[in-house]
Amino acid sequence: MIAPLLTSFSIGALNFPNRVVMAPMTRRRAAYGKLPTALMAQYYAQRASAGLIISESIEVDPLSGLQGPTRPGLFNEKQRDAWLLVTRAVHEAGGRIFAQLSHMGRAAHASQLEPGGRVIAPSAIAASGQIYTAKGPVPYETPAELDTTDIATLVQQYALAAALAQEAEFDGVELHGANGYLIDQFLRDASNQRIDHYGGSAANRARFLLEIFDAVSQVWPRSQIGVRVSPTNTFQGMGDSDPVAHFTAIAQLLSARAPAYLHVVEPPVQPEGVPYVAGAIRANFTGPLILAGKFGLATGNAAIETGRADLVAFGESFLANPDLPQRFLSGAALNEPDKATFYTSGEAGYTDYPFAQG
Template sequence: MPADLFAPFPLGDLSLSNRLVMAPMTRNRADRHGHVTPMMVEHYRQRATAGLIIAESTTVSPSAVGYPLTPGLHSHAQAESWRALTEAVHTEGARIFVQLQHCGRISHPSLLDGATPVAPSAIRPDGQAVTYDGMRDFLVPRALDVAEIPGVAGQYRQAAELARTAGFDGVEVHAGNGYLIDQFLRDGTNQRTDGYGGTAANRMRFLGEILDVVCDVWPAGRVGVRLTPENSFNTMTDSNPQAHFAYFLQRLSLRALAYVHILEGGMATKATALDYRALRDNYDGTVIANNGYDLSRAQAAVRTGAADLVAFGTPFLANPDLVHRFRENLPLAQADPATFYGGDETGYTDYPPHRPSPQPSMR
């Protein structure tokens, strides 16, 4: 029987009410201490008809911050601030994972108490960092010393522990979009000559060590990984993403993770040159597909086995009742890009659910 986008789905030992996932989206509505705010609680509560919510990129340490007003999981106060949000989502019937993040070179000293951002290699990204003082040019990052890497892994361990305190159902390790783990994975940003660089196996070593410590805290079936094989965001390149990410997926298959979450193509253009069905065939487990999906394409993906779950980003912003609208084939509202990042409730919690047109009275 063909898979149904709206049918329940078993994600490890969890049961999801449907196969629609709310993708992680940075909205810069936390406070300056990385605490969750009341409007964040309401934003997620409104969208909790998704089978699974993956909460936005959440920093694992003060040295992992790359943007203003992003939430963290490196203090008990931050973890406690998440509890109202996870409880609200659970009350509405959804499951929620949190995306653990280290921005690496995509940062600025003004966000890091004056410290230089770190990376696998001392290669400056193009463009500018978003800071509390406006846009500032990216700097040449400092290459992590081998002796420092266990300490970074320890930050992920602590964040994973705090995610349990916060009431999450699981965690997603962010290994994409040009942030620190992705900087190790792709050879355009990793030019190391030690055991963390060179071959695909060496470049994956950092991700493997992060997963080792996270899976000491959580069962592997409650841990996901986000990959973005050809996204050029944050000046990312790779010499052979089809082959390299096929290898990464084969290695991840051995871990019995909850899922791998794959961004297909470029984040801005949605263009792709890779064969994602071939990549999917390298992974023996649950795959979440993401990037530019509409209802018909999502239905085709789960029906053919190209994906098990489908994540939606922007459609969930303007349509808190996206699952209902898809199920009933209702028109979708359009999100306002001017309100994506920072600000107040406008463009965040004030998108209304669909309401039927009033019927004319009969006389």
């Protein structure tokens, strides 16, 4: 019997040979100018046996800073052309890859931005903790609260990045609404305390995401636009007063737009006192659902078999095992990820993880 994770699945016109998704993971290997490199192409191509690869976060903001190595961008033609190295390498290896479009919002620091760039958010509430800069760790800055003109500009930045992603021959795009970055900052009420039509109710807080989705759907078919959310992730001081109710409403709003999938960050076992939200999302979203967050082979198979998910995303295990689906099939032991090399440069801990023998 074939394990549930290793069965095929289709979304729109895209056919996936398995349900093992490579989760988006920032690796900070981009070159100066936020340009993808040949090494990045090798890294992604090595992992082309995934049912779907979701790229690391790709910046949509032209003022996000062009120093490297850092997070890659997709807001100019040089970046578009450099991403072609990656997408063509993945396609030649038989894979499929979506571009994850992102904006850091209040998670940025002014020293990292281009002249004229600002640290921004839906409300003037700083993220918690520290950010690492050229001068070392410093507290997050209080962001500037966006006005409606700013918001309209941001929506168009996402739309431009989506158009460039299509020209760069990606198979689709994912809107990064998770882990404390800008869309997530709008979605959750710990970071969004606006009193206009972008704040208050869950529907109002989802407005920014939905405007971006609608703008991107002028470029891409909806069946090639995914959305990622993290209802209970507390990274950078994120939180929500009622994640079950609020993300139920958000799931319903997204379901009406029929995206490619909804990608939910929620581990199979939540910490004590943290609610389970994915089940409520599943009951209120009619499209394909991806679950992510510390899944292994057994828990991933169980999620598919019980109908809690259609696909499961793997992060660190895919980082350390470029042939993860084959290892799942054969029962081969998994390489351990080298956390010290997650955000360094070069091949170590990036393209030098061994494939299983035989």
